[in-house]
Amino acid sequence: MIRLIITDDHAIVRHGLKQILALAPDIEVAGEAGDGQELLDLLGRTDCGLVLLDMNMPGISGMELIGKVRASYPEIPILVLSMHIEGSVASRALKAGAAGYLTKDSEPEALVAAIRKVAAGGRFIDPVMVETLVFDGDADSSLPHQRLSERELQVFTRLVAGETVSEIADKLFLSVKTISTHKFRLMQKMKLQTTSDLVRYAVRHGLIEG
Numbered sequence: 001m002i003r004l005i006i007t008d009d010h011a012i013v014r015h016g017l018k019q020i021l022a023l024a025p026d027i028e029v030a031g032e033a034g035d036g037q038e039l040l041d042l043l044g045r046t047d048c049g050l051v052l053l054d055m056n057m058p059g060i061s062g063m064e065l066i067g068k069v070r071a072s073y074p075e076i077p078i079l080v081l082s083m084h085i086e087g088s089v090a091s092r093a094l095k096a097g098a099a100g101y102l103t104k105d106s107e108p109e110a111l112v113a114a115i116r117k118v119a120a121g122g123r124f125i126d127p128v129m130v131e132t133l134v135f136d137g138d139a140d141s142s143l144p145h146q147r148l149s150e151r152e153l154q155v156f157t158r159l160v161a162g163e164t165v166s167e168i169a170d171k172l173f174l175s176v177k178t179i180s181t182h183k184f185r186l187m188q189k190m191k192l193q194t195t196s197d198l199v200r201y202a203v204r205h206g207l208i209e210g
Helices: 011-021 036-043 062-072 087-096 108-119 127-135 150-160 165-172 176-190 195-204
Strands: 002-007 027-033 050-053 078-082 100-103
Touching (some): 002 011, 011 027, 011 108, 027 036, 027 108, 036 050, 036 062, 050 062, 050 108, 062 078, 062 087, 078 087, 100 108, 150 176, 165 176
Parallel strands (some): 002 027, 002 050, 050 078, 078 100
16 A cells, blocks of 8 residues: 655645545545645654655645755655746756656646656656656856755745745754845846746746745
């Protein structure tokens, strides 16, 4: 039996996924989390063989969350289920430690197949993403956000999610001055002037929902 935790900040999405997975006799939903911290807390007290993970949630999310799960629970594979169809997002998720990447517009059968493959120790890439990864990889690497360091990308992700510099500093256990410096440098690299510019950029490139 594959016991998994569904992590998504939308209750209606979690409910729909549970309904789909209830039809698979070898898959059991062991728990659900609405954000990254809730997932980390749940993993500490739940017998789980796989994490089904959305990329964009309040607080800890994305590559940062993947890294934390992999560091604390390296034996638990992560299957990302995301709205993003950009090759760059999938590539970063896989490099961060995810074992699979599937888009939310996939058929239920594809989701079940991906869960089974990843739980068995394999890797899974959404067939729709394969062509993007292969043919758009060079183009993606030229995008401004692809040139950010991991820390700058963390700050960028949190800024476009609506967090202030002070909030980011608290959550990353860094000083406000350090976060301000990262913000200044990432905006220089991306040639943008304001946080609103960052948000528009993120929406335009499918990094957050518009």
